[in-house]
Amino acid sequence: MSRSSHPRGGAAGAAAAAMAEPGGWKGHVVRQLRLRDRRQRAGFVDLLEAYNKLLEKSNLLVQAQAMDLRTGLSPWSPWEPPSPVLDPTVVLQTTKIKYQRQIAELKDLSGVLAYHIIELNTILKAKETELEVQRTRLASLQGQVSELEGQHQQLRGQMKGLGRGNSAVKLEYDALRDCYRCRECELRREVERSQELTESLVRKKAKAAEYKNYQNERFKRAKHDELFRQLKKVTNETISIDIGPEVVKPAKGKGPSQDFTKLEDCEKPGKRPFSYRLKRGNSVSSRLESSYCYVPACVVACLPSFxxxxxxxxxxxxxxxxxxxxxxxxxxxxxxxxxxxxxxxxxxxxxxxxxxxxxxxxxxxxxxxxxxxxxxxxxxxxxxxxxxxxxxxxxxxxxxxxxxxxxxxxxxxxxxxxxxxxxxxxxxxxxxxxxxxxxxxxxxxxxxxxxxxxxxxxxxxxxxxxxxxxxxxxxxxxxxxxxxxxxxxxxxxxxxxxxxxxxxxxxxxxxxxxxxxxxxxxxxxxxxxxxxxxxxxxxxxxxxxxxxxxxxxxxxxxxxxxxxxxxxxxxxxxxxxxxxxxxxxxxxxxxxxxxxxx
Missing domain, CATH: 2.130.10.10 (YVTN repeat-like/Quinoprotein amine dehydrogenase)
Known part of the structure; x- marks a missing residue:
């Protein structure tokens, strides 16, 4: 069967070939469609050619029979030897029987071929339906391809925009990195300077503390010497302490003994007079050494209730x-x-x-x-x-x-x-x-x-x-x-x-x-x-x-x-x-x- 006998398949193949490009998935789809067309058409070509030949031969035989009947001549068959001249009626009857037999065979063959043609038409219709489905799918895929191509172009545009943005961000990052390095160098210098200032401050504080300690020591020594001189005067005097409500009075002098009495006001009074003499080497705390404040003693803690x-x-x-x-x-x-x-x-x-x-x-x-x-x-x-x-x-x-x-x-x-x-x-x-x-x-x-x-x-x-x-x-x-x-x-x-x-x-x-x-x-x-x-x-x-x-x-x-x-x-x-x-x-x-x- 030629391309003219299948106009739809040929047109579809031509359209697919025209639409397809040399490469890519479109070319692959077109090649697959062409291959399927060739496979489906190959099974019908021989059968249709044989059927056409039989139809042509049957037409020729019918035309020859009609011609023989008009001329009164017996049909001649190229594969049969010439027969002797017989009675026209017998010849006609014989030819009629022969052709009737051939017509019966051709009818049987025609019925078989018609059945095959029906089957092939059914198959062809199924193939055409499948082809329509494939065409519909192909159209849908083409729409998707178009949509994807649009998305692809959009993404390419976005990618170009992002690329430009990344380039700008990279330039900004490079600038920030350079600035960070400069700041880091400045920070390092400031840290070193801070450490130097801290060390200098510590040294100054240490010197100030040493100087302050030296002054405190001098003040304490002077205070101690003054107190020692006063106590030395007091130790040569006798203080009488009597049990009673009257105030303790020194035997001699006023000022030093009063100071000494204040120093000894925490002692319990004795029953008889006594002499107090400060031994050398003892010291009394100065004002610089503050004593602890009074801390109330807790015998029983009260539970909080309100x-x-x-x-x-x-x-x-x-x-x-x-x-x-x-x-x-x-x-x-x-x-x-x-x-x-x-x-x-x-x-x-x-x-x-x-x-x-x-x-x-x-x-x-x-x-x-x-x-x-x-x-x-x-x-x-x-x-x-x-x-x-x-x-x-x-x-x-x-x-x-x-x-x-x-x-x-x-x-x-x-x-x-x-x-x-x-x-x-x-x-x-x-x-x-x-x-x-x-x-x-x-x-x-x-x-x-x-x-x-x-x-x-x-x-x-x-x-x-x-x-x-x-x-x-x-x-x-x-x-x-x-x-x-x-x-x-x-x-x-x-x-x-x-x-x-x-x-x-x-x-x-x-x-x-x-x-x-x-x-x-x-x-x-x-x-x-x-x-x-x-x-x-x-x-x-x-x-x-x-x-x-x-x-x-x-x-x-x-x-x-x-x-x-x-x-x-x-x-x-x-x-x-x-x-x-x-x-x-x-x-x-x-x-x-x-x-x-x-």
Whole structure:
């Protein structure tokens, strides 16, 4: 069968060939369609050619038969030899029978061929239907291709735009990198200059301290010599002391003996006169060496039961609270970078003064043993020392590289210990304003306590570490189940209290260095990484604040919860303080409030 016998297939092939390009997926689709056309057409070509030939032969035979009947001649067959002349009727009958037989055979063959043609038409229709489906699919795919080409062009445009943007960003990045390098060089020079200035300042402070110590020593010597001369005069006199209401009078002289009597007014009077002579080598403290203030002794601590006063003390969260040793003054510190001093008068809090100058949020407050100075740690990587009388910052201790979380005085007011989130604990000489030792730890330090030569630090890695000031290494490590948030040592220095994020408080026996008691309660939850818990002054109770604003008090004797105080705190309690007299308790929270309990 030629291309003319299949006009639709030929037209489709021509259209596909015209639409296809030399390469790509379109060419592949056209080649596949052509191959399928050839395969389907090859099975029908031979059959149709044979059918056409048979039809032509049948037409020729019919035409020859008709011609023979008109002329009266017998048909001649090229494959049969010429026969002798016979009777025309017989010949005609014979030819008729022959042709009838051939016509019957051709009819049978025609029926078979017609059946084949029907089958082939059915197949052709199915193929045409499939071809229409393929054409529809091809049209859909062409639409998708067009859409994808549009998207491709759009993406190419976006890519070009992004490329231009990236080029601009790269140029800007190169400029910023060059600027960063310049700034880094400037920073390095400034750091070196800062180090030089710091070293120069330290040297100047050391010289000033030496000069001040020299002047103090001269003043002390002069004062000592003057006092010694006065005492030398007094020792040559006899003082009569009689038991009775009358005032003690010196035997001779007035001024020196009166001064000496004042020096001896704490002694109990004897029953008979005596002579007092100061031996050489003894000395009396000068005015420069201030004595400790009076600290009220707490025989029995009073359990807090009701709210005596409540104040909105700071502009934001209150982190620290501390009573002075005499229990008459209270200090609070918050994230507003202020330290406020309060007097407790008649069950009320009266604001006294405000210490300003901190450059960061206050995290810890500590009074010195005399109650004259305040040591405060802050988020600006520094610790500041204030003098309460003039509200001035006397010293700023710098050296930590991250937030300072705790600052405590040592056994004297001239030494301090600090802990920081830079994983160090530092010892400071407050007279020189310089760090005398740095202890490197592998975890954040949240709180420190110290006594004599021992320093204890609580850490983020759920461990409590003991350090000896006379040794370089850690002497003891006590693990707990949660991050340590606070430490507090009892007044007799026999027990240590720790608060941790596992919502428990633990009492550690400092003789055995092991956990003696564990305190917990339903509803108690440690609210932050700096929540503080304390002993009562007589070590009968343990006090801590919860995240829901409730205060919990436990008994040291039996380890049971004594009471819970759901005060007016609307936020998590950060810290608590118990006065040395045992009469007042103060709690501070994250909602700016300071609550006085009685």
């Amino acid at each position: 709210i005596s006063d409540i104040q909105e003390a700071h502009l934001s969260e209150v982190n620290a609270v501390k009573f002075c040793p005499s229990s008459t003054m209270l200090a609070t510190g918050g994230t507003d970078k202020l330290i406020k001093l309060w007097n407790v008068v008649g069950g009320r809090l009266e604001s006294v003064r405000t210490l300003e100058g901190a450059n960061g949020s206050i995290t810890s407050i500590e009074f010195d043993p005399m109650g004259c100075q305040i040591l405060a740690a802050s988020y600006n990587k520094a610790v500041q020392l204030w003098k309460i009388e003039d509200c001035k910052s006397r010293e700023t201790l710098t050296g930590h590289t991250d937030k300072v979380t705790a600052a405590k005085f040592r056994s004297t007011r001239y030494q301090a210990v600090t802990g920081s989130r830079d994983r160090t604990v530092k010892e400071w000489d407050l007279g020189k304003g310089a760090c005398c030792r740095t202890i490197d730890v592998c975890s954040y330090c949240n709180d420190v306590v110290c006594w004599e030569n021992i320093i204890v630090s609580g850490h983020h890695d759920k461990k409590i570490r003991f350090w000896d000031s006379r040794g370089p290494r850690c002497t003891e490590v006590i693990p707990v189940e949660g991050k340590v948030t606070s430490l507090h040592i009892s007044q007799d220095q026999m027990h240590l209290l720790s608060c941790s994020r596992d919502n428990t408080l633990k009492v550690i026996d400092l003789k055995m260095n092991n956990v003696r008691q564990v305190f917990s309660a339903d509803g108690f939850k440690c609210g932050s990484d700096w929540t503080k818990a304390i002993f009562s002054p007589d070590k009968s109770y343990i006090l801590a604040g919860s995240s829901d604003g409730t205060l919990y008090v436990w008994s040291m004797e039996n380890g049971k919860l004594v009471t819970s105080l759901p005060g007016l705190h609307g936020a998590s309690v950060n810290a608590v303080a118990w006065s040395s007299s045992g009469q007042h308790v103060v709690s501070v929270d994250q909602g700016k409030k300071v609550v006085l309990w009685k």
